Amino acid sequence: MTPRSIPDRLHGPAHRALRSWETLLLVVAVAVFIANSFLSPYFLNAWNLSDATFNFTEKALIALPMAMLIIAGDIDLSVASILALASTAMGLVMTAGADTPLIVATGLLTGLLCGAVNGFLVAGLGLPSIVVTIGTMSLFRGIAFIVLGDKAFNGYPRDFAFFGQGYVWWVISFELVLFAACAVLYWALLHRSTFGRAVFAIGNSPTAARFSGIRVDRVRFALFLLTGVMSGLAAVCLTSRLGSTRPSIASGWELEVITMVVLGGVNILGGSGSIPGVVLAALIMGMVTFGFGLLNVPGIVMSIFLGLLLIGVIALPRLLRGK
Amino acid sequence: MNILKHREALLALVLLLTLGLIAARFPAFVRPGNLAGVLNDTAPLMILAIGQMIVILTKCIDLSVAANLALTGMVAALMNGAGVPLPLILLAVVGLGAALGAVNGLLVWKVGIPSIVVTLGTMTIFRGTIFLMTEGAWVNAHQMTDAFKALPRTVILGLPVMTWIALASVALFAVVLRRTALGRAFYAVGGNPHAAVFAGLSVGRTQFAAFVISGALAGLTGYLWVARYAVAYVDIAGGFELDVVAACVIGGIAIAGGAGTIWGAMLGALFLGVVKNALPVIGISPFWQMAISGTVIVLAVAFNTAQSRPRGRLILREAHE
Numbered sequence: 161m162t163p164r165s166i167p168d169r170l171h172g173p174a175h176r177a178l179r180s181w182e183t184l185l186l187v188v189a190v191a192v193f194i195a196n197s198f199l200s201p202y203f204l205n206a207w208n209l210s211d212a213t214f215n216f217t218e219k220a221l222i223a224l225p226m227a228m229l230i231i232a233g234d235i236d237l238s239v240a241s242i243l244a245l246a247s248t249a250m251g252l253v254m255t256a257g258a259d260t261p262l263i264v265a266t267g268l269l270t271g272l273l274c275g276a277v278n279g280f281l282v283a284g285l286g287l288p289s290i291v292v293t294i295g296t297m298s299l300f301r302g303i304a305f306i307v308l309g310d311k312a313f314n315g316y317p318r319d320f321a322f323f324g325q326g327y328v329w330w331v332i333s334f335e336l337v338l339f340a341a342c343a344v345l346y347w348a349l350l351h352r353s354t355f356g357r358a359v360f361a362i363g364n365s366p367t368a369a370r371f372s373g374i375r376v377d378r379v380r381f382a383l384f385l386l387t388g389v390m391s392g393l394a395a396v397c398l399t400s401r402l403g404s405t406r407p408s409i410a411s412g413w414e415l416e417v418i419t420m421v422v423l424g425g426v427n428i429l430g431g432s433g434s435i436p437g438v439v440l441a442a443l444i445m446g447m448v449t450f451g452f453g454l455l456n457v458p459g460i461v462m463s464i465f466l467g468l469l470l471i472g473v474i475a476l477p478r479l480l481r482g483k
Numbered sequence: 484m485n486i487l488k489h490r491e492a493l494l495a496l497v498l499l500l501t502l503g504l505i506a507a508r509f510p511a512f513v514r515p516g517n518l519a520g521v522l523n524d525t526a527p528l529m530i531l532a533i534g535q536m537i538v539i540l541t542k543c544i545d546l547s548v549a550a551n552l553a554l555t556g557m558v559a560a561l562m563n564g565a566g567v568p569l570p571l572i573l574l575a576v577v578g579l580g581a582a583l584g585a586v587n588g589l590l591v592w593k594v595g596i597p598s599i600v601v602t603l604g605t606m607t608i609f610r611g612t613i614f615l616m617t618e619g620a621w622v623n624a625h626q627m628t629d630a631f632k633a634l635p636r637t638v639i640l641g642l643p644v645m646t647w648i649a650l651a652s653v654a655l656f657a658v659v660l661r662r663t664a665l666g667r668a669f670y671a672v673g674g675n676p677h678a679a680v681f682a683g684l685s686v687g688r689t690q691f692a693a694f695v696i697s698g699a700l701a702g703l704t705g706y707l708w709v710a711r712y713a714v715a716y717v718d719i720a721g722g723f724e725l726d727v728v729a730a731c732v733i734g735g736i737a738i739a740g741g742a743g744t745i746w747g748a749m750l751g752a753l754f755l756g757v758v759k760n761a762l763p764v765i766g767i768s769p770f771w772q773m774a775i776s777g778t779v780i781v782l783a784v785a786f787n788t789a790q791s792r793p794r795g796r797l798i799l800r801e802a803h804e
């Protein structure tokens with residue numbers, strides 16, 4: 161609650177880079193990598209490492225726009241439900257005989273539409289994003305449950321499998337390339353465009369942003385659209401990888417995505433954060449999950465670790481600074 | 484017009500209307516016996532909604548209540564298996580629940596982490612802990628003593644003990660919120676934290692107290708839940724935290740803190756309970772329930788915000804007009 165103190169003199173760029181959150185993440189990532197390669201003989205293998213990337217690519221695709229959304233001071237808890245609904249919509253058109261391009265378009269469009277609903281409720285009607293998206297989280301997945309009940313969609317066309325199972329070159333999967341491309345795109349959008357500056361401005365003070373001529377509600381609406389469409393994209397990848405759709409698909413992912421974003425150094429209260437940080441956090445989480453998997457640690461124990469990680473990474477700097 | 488301004492009265496009206504609509508087609512639903520059943524089914528939601536409401540009043544949110552419930556419920560079942568007498572179990576679950584709530588509260592108060600992050604984290608940690616304790620094993624009905632299972636079902640004056648506990652909690656916290664310094668502090672801290680500090684209140688300490696209360700109530704519900712359904716495992720009450728938040732939102736508890744009444748939270752919980760119980764009766768697949776509660780949450784928050792939206796930022800509006 162205390163105002164940020166403004167130092168008389170800033171440290172040099174080298175000093176700042178060394179002390180930055182991203183550097184710390186990089187060190188952690190390298191440490192996890194080394195630890196993993198000592199702990200399991202199966203870790204250092206090109207194909208295993210390539211498999212490991214599937215642990216995070218889909219979630220990280222959503223984490224990119226989520227980072228921007230959180231920087232702007234909002235949050236979207238409905239992303240996993242959007243994914244489920246988009247996957248269900250894809251299953252519906254697939255059953256109706258659609259071919260791959262149409263299935264993919266349906267997934268993206270459903271995501272966009274869900275994002276528009278969230279955006280309208282939050283930016284258009286001025287409702288608090290956290291409650292709205294708790295509601296739409298229930299609503300979107302609820303629709304998936306209404307459509308599917310306890311059944312599942314199977315039998316996606318063979319060429320649809322490429323998005324989640326295809327490789328571009330050797331061990332480099334399509335998903336990894338897609339994620340890398342999106343990461344660069346979002347980096348440019350957040351750190352090199354006026355839109356990105358507006359996002360930071362809104363996160364620091366929506367009122368000041370409005371007075372400086374930023375169309376605050378329009379930017380927030382656009383951010384929800386981005387989160388929606390990226391959840392649709394993640395739905396395409398995940399559905400293609402699993403080859404089936406159940407209404408419970410990707411349940412709990414919203415927490416992992418938010419953990420990823422927060423671990424990446426994005427301030428949960430908005431105003432600061434970076435895309436490279438989020439990418440590194442995604443890498444770390446992917447490698448940790450994969451390493452635990454190689455050591456036969458059950459999924460729920462990993463989730464304890466993720467919970468501790470989430471609280472730990474936020475608590476540690478605050479405790480060190482003496483708050 | 485006046486009644487419309489009272490959110491609780493309006494909500495009660497909507498609730499009665501819903502009941503009336505259901506009764507028109509299915510009169511059996513509103514038989515006193517069935518309504519008592521609905522009330523009893525809703526008791527856990529009501530108890531948790533009280534705690535959640537207090538937390539929300541202080542500008543926080545507690546997403547770990549369902550995980551807390553599952554953990555304390557499992558501990559209760561294990562203690563029962565180890566032969567611990569029931570009164571001791573009851574004390575232990577409330578104590579453990581409060582302790583888990585205190586963990587949340589301390590992280591919010593002393594470390595200054597936003598409550599949503601803290602409770603997202605502790606939610607997975609609590610559930611994971613159940614797995615570590617049990618390796619995923621279930622505690623089933625035949626592993627529980629009869630006395631352990633019987634308490635929530637024992638009927639006193641026509642209603643089961645579980646219902647009475649819920650009603651007693653509502654009554655108790657209605658008094659606490661209205662008549663005690665702590666109760667008023669919850670409102671003050673959420674309504675205007677800066678003013679609260681100047682009035683000599685510690686915002687963090689008050690939030691801590693809110694989390695402890697929420698945790699203690701979740702602990703109590705943990706025992707009730709496990710005893711009533713006679714089973715304990717990692718995933719009991721999975722996702723229930725959203726129902727609890729939904730009950731508060733429907734009940735008109737302002738998510739920005741500082742506003743809302745316990746009657747609202749109770750009515751919100753009852754509304755969800757009626758919908759949940761009515762769906763199978765009117766022949767709608769239970770798969771609809773999730774989408775319906777989602778829609779109700781969105782509508783409720785839209786309605787609440789429309790009602791409380793400040794018109795402009797003119798401080799001296801009254802003087803101008």
